[in-house]
Structure formats: C-alpha cells, structure tokens
Amino acid sequence: MDNAVTMFPAPSQVKLSGLLGEALDANRRGRLSHFIEDRHSPAIALFGAAHKCCNHEGDWYGEHAGKWLYAAARAANRSADPVLAQHVLQVADFLASEQEADGYLGTYAPERRFMQKQARGPRTWDGAPGKRTWDIWTHSYLIIGLLEVHKFFGHARHLEAARKIGDLCFATLTRGDIDITELGNHHGMSATCLLDPAAELYLRTGEPRYLQLAELIVQQADARVELNLLTQAVNGVDAAEIATGKAYQLCWNMVGMAKLHRATGKPQYLQAVRNVWHSVREYHLSLGGGPWGGVAHRSREVFNHHGAFSPYGYIETCSTLAWMQMNRELLAITGEAQFAEEIERSAYNDLLAAQAPNGEDWCYYIFPNGKRVYTTYWRCCKSSGSMAIEELPGVAYTLRGADEIAVNLYGPGEAMLATAAAGAVRLVQQTAYPADGSVRIEIQPERAGRFTLALRIPAWAHGAAAAVNGAGTGADGAKTGAGETAAQPGSYLRIEREWQAGDVVELSLPMAPTLHRKLSQNTQESLAPDGSPVAQQVMRYEYAAITRGPLVYATGLIDGFKTEETVILADGEQLAMAPEALPQDASGPAIRLKLASRPDLIFVPYYEAGGRRDGTWRLTWLQLAPPL
Secondary structure (H helix, E strand, O other), rough: OOOOOOOOHHHHHHEOOOOHHHHHHHHHHOOHHOOOOOOHHHHHOOOOOHHOOOOOOOOOOOOHHHHHHHHHHHHHHHHOOHHHHHHHHHHHHHHHOOOOOOOOOOOOOHHHHOOOOOOOOOOOOOOOOOOOOOHHHHHHHHHHHHHHHHHHOOOOOHHOOOHHHHHHHHHHHHOOOHHHHHHOOOHHHHHOOOOHHHHHHHHHHHHHHHHHHHHHHHHHHHHOOOOOOOHHHHOOOHHOOOOOHHHHHHHHHHHHHHHHHHOOOOOOOOOHHHHHHHHHHHOHHHHHHHHEEEEOOOOOOOOOOOOHHHHHHEEEHHHHHHHHHHHHHHHHHOHHHHHHHHHHHHHHHHHHHOOOOOOOOOEEEOOEEOOEOOOOOHHHHHHHHHHHHHHHHHHHEEEEOOOEEEOOOOOOOOEEEEEEEEEEEEEEEOOOOOOOOOEEEEEEEEEEEEEEEEEEEEOOOOOOEEEEEOOEEEOOOOEEEEOOEOOOOEEEEEEEEEOOOEEEEEEEOOOOOOOEEEEEEEEEEEEOOOOOOOEEEEEEEEEEEEEOOOEEEEEEOOOOEOOOEEEOEEEOOOOOOHHHOOOOOOOOOOOOOEOOOOOOOOEEEEEOOOOOOOOEEEEEEEEEOOOO
C-alpha cells in the first residue's frame, strides 16, 4: 500500500536550467565526481576489513557512502554521465562485497557494533550512550543509498544488500534486549532515523517484516520517556521541546513517519508530521527557509525556543536537507502547494547560499548575518547539501492521477511526463525566474488530449494571473476572452482543457520588494510575595529584512568594513529596484533600501551577497533604531 497521491518523475525526465540547473551541474562536476570515485576513496575505504576490524571510535564518517550513492545515482540518471554511472556501480558493488554473512555493512569493530548491547555509562545532555556510536545511522544511509542505486540501475544485488541490512536490524531489535533509543544520541533520535529506510524498504518490497520494523521503531521511540516521539508530535508539542530539539534528526524522523503513513494509512502518523511541520514553519525557520538554532541553547544545531530570535542564528545544511525531504513527503501525500513552496524557498536561498560555485565546497553552517565559511573534507553537510540539490528535479514537476501535471518549481528548463489522455507531454519553461516573475510554458503533447495543468501560485504572488494562448482561463480551462484570469496565492491554478501541440501558458507572478520586520525581546518573569506574576521586559530589539518573490536579500560589509548597522528607515516608500547599482560580483537584481540615517544601502539575493567566496560577509537583518 502507498497512500501517496502525488508521483515524482525520474530525474532523467526533468532538465533544470538557470540558477538551479547551474547548481546541479556544479554538484555533478564537483562533489559527486571528486569526493568518491572508487573503493580506494577515503570515505569508502572505511568499509574495508583493514579499517573496520579495529575501529572503536564514535565517528559518523560512514554516512558519506550512503549519501553519495543516493545523490550520485540520481545525478547519473538525470545527466547520463557514463563515468559517474560507472563510479556508482563500482562503489555499490564494493560495499555489497564487504557485507558480512549476517548483513552487517558498517565501519565498526565487532564489539562496538549495534548488534552488541553496550554497557550503560554516564549520558551527556543530548542523551548519548556511554560509548557513542553512529553505526545504526550509517546503516540507515546505506539502505537509502543502495535502494536508490537499485531504482536507477536495476541490479538485484544492490536491493539484496539493502534488504540484508534491514533483516539484521529487524533481528536485532526484535530479540528483546536492545532498544533502538540506546543506539544513538539526542535521546535516541539519531538511531530512530532508521524509521525512514525501514518504511522505504517496505514501500519498495512489500515485505511485512519491514513494516513491522518501522512500527517497532515508533513504539520504542514513543516509550523512551525523554523522547515520546509520536505522542508529543500528535499532541502538538513545539519542535524545540521534543527530546533535545535537534533539527536534523527530528525532521528526518518525520520523513520516516510520513512514509509510514503512506504504508499504513494511519492518520496519527500524518497528524504527527503535520504538527511538527507547522511548528517548524511558524517558529523555527530562517527567512531563507532553513531550520535554525544555536541561540541561547546548548547546541548550534538545536532549534531555538520559539520565542527566541537572533540574526546570528545557525542554519545547518544537513537540517535544510531533512526539511526539504520532509516537505517532499508531505507533498507526495497531500499534493498541497504549501509544501512545494517551502522546498522552493529553501532551494533558492539557504541551500544555494551554502554551496560554492565549484560544486565542491559547502558551508556547514550559514547565518542570516555572518560570514560564509566553507567546511572541511569530512563534514556531514557537504554530502547533505549534494543530496538536497539532487532532490530538485524530482519535485519540480509532479503527476497526480493519470491526467494532472503540476508545475511546482519555476525556472528555465523542461520536463517530459506521461498522461493517459495525451501520452507523453513535453513542457518547456522560458523565464528569467527568480529574477523576474514572467513565466512562459510551452505544452507539447504527443497527441491532443484533455488533462489538467496545475500551476503553483506562490503565497507572495498577489495579483498573479495566467493566460492560455493569449486568453484568460476559467476554472475548467475554457477560454474566457482576451486578458488574464486571476489566481489564488498559496494554491494551484488548475487549467483543464483539450491541450494541443503549440499551446502556450503565460503566467505573471508580481514580485514587489517586501520589507519584513522582526521583534526580538526577552522578558524576565518572577512571582510577587502574594503569588501574582511579575514580568519585566529586559531586552527589546527590532530588525528589518527584504524579500522579493522567492528570494531573500542581503548586503555585504557595510561601507566595506562594518558587520552590522543600526538604521532609521526613510519616510514613505523605502524600497526600490536599483539595477544601476548592482555590485560587480553579483547578478542581482538589486534593491535599494532608502534610509533617513545614512546613505542608501544596496541589497542583492542572499545566496550571492558579498560574493560567493570563502570568508565573505552577508547581512540580512538590519537593526532598527529604537523609538525616541
């Protein structure tokens, strides 16, 4: 059973150009082609007998193999790159050859493996076991990676290797003496991420034991008093208060929970995911769409308490990946436009802002206000970023039923999708989006046929309108005469009609620059002698930031050297387009912020602000002067 209503095309069916296409090409030429090439690459040599026989360290480095397999398999499929395809198969074959008879395919010495019950020791604040282990985490990514290789290359040995890992996990967790929450930190959330590959194994194979494994993981995660994963999520507990509030792990757990709903149809699983999504969306995202933390908390990667705000908060690229995948699963289940919108927001802002133009370097963390710092060889976020980039072709266009094609992401490119009524349909987008809101889509069906084209209308696109062959469209796609038809922001405009080769849809998405204000305040609370509450405001700051269409804007070092500035906004209209003031190393478009306190400031899209070089500065939020 699969309760998904939305189907994703293979990467080979979609070609993205423009900003997203450049990021994809850089990803293939850079990270995916160089980080891992064969069995001798350091990230793969970890799985060889010479290393794992004596590895007692509590490292996570084995995760890179599964992440790379997932991303590289998708990239090889979309690009038809024969060298990359060869590397994928060679690495997958080597890993399968290193798998032991019981299914173990990790990097740890026998006495440190997840099948061995570990002695309890003093736990840290994040609930880590006495001896840290990322063994179950590594195996979770290996399953995901091997399944993706099987999907696009079709060799049974790779599916069998993934199944053998699943069988070993099932045997270990059902024997009664090992609880999955004892196998990872953050009160077990780093191990309960196995929920995703367990549910995926069931969706791919239909084997009941994998469904049983997935539900057992949920039961054990819910029974752990510090976690209570399902119960707290269903009850709407804020994301920051579930276990340690670790953003990456919580979002990945919700990916698995969503797949478990697809497998079972049980409403509590979907309710849990929706509630966590709502909490993250409302209280725990940067303006650029990435989960953020690190403000007055124990870890840079833990959600802030939902009332906390700082322009210097941390956005971990791994968390951006998990958030995008969570939205992908909710889009699959519901077909709702809001989930595609969040994917686009993350992609055009915090994801692109973490990637270097060479496709090799990535930021571990980015900051709304802060320095761009490219991270080191082994860091997790380099592989997570390359995975996230490879998600984009599959979600740009989707199919719902036999005869509805949805356009979820805008940008130049094309797709080839199959319908029942019109056969193969080729869609070609011609647009400068996200720099411009005019989108022209050519429809080229194999044969004339009636189907629905669903155009996502972004929530910010007030006054959006569409026309087919120069005429407005009604709800059923019928021509309504010259002009355009208005569309509802935050939903899909569905055009159902008899489509013929050469039909053209013209979509207008107004992109007015928008000024956002954010209040950051801290209130100290206590009780009076009579027991009544006493509140004292001890800190209050107000900030302003700019967006235009899907893009967040930022500036570099102010006056060439200042990392922050307190300003007074000009009276009246504060924002204006400023193409003549575009910085030399930016493609824009630029926006001028008019100020009463100093010369105007020029803002460009956040992903390129300050230059896309290591060590450059970006400033998204400006502090506003307090009222006199």
